[in-house]
Amino acid sequence: MNNDSIKQQAIYLALTNIPEGRVISYGALASLAGLPNRARLVGRILSQLPKDTHLPWHRVVNAQGKLSFAKDSPHFALQKTLLESEGICFVGDKINLRTYSYSVTSHHCDSGRLD
């Protein structure tokens, strides 16, 4: 039980809290896992997920609402497809975080919804 697996578990757990149809940024997920400023660690951990994982890795996008993969890569296409299948709409190659972001992002009271 080393420190790495602790962080890994924290990130996995936080990720399971992201509901379908919502997305979260690397940095926000890191904070949610109790690891502020560890956005890159999240990316690293996710890149090492087994291919058959049940975790919703595709719901993690960068702070600009874009996918952190080259637009011509199969990863990009897969993630985009998975997100769209959950009802998430892309504008160009970006997602409107104000609408779909899971936690924070809400300036006042609402829990992320816009209406």
Added chain:
DNA sequence: CAGCAGGCGGCAC
């Protein structure tokens, strides 16, 4: 809105 710079943590050489 696009670029760029600086910062962040972790790991492989």
Added chain:
DNA sequence: AGTGCCGCCTGCT
């Protein structure tokens, strides 16, 4: 101990 690479972020042009 130094360098460079990341599924990153923020702030400033």
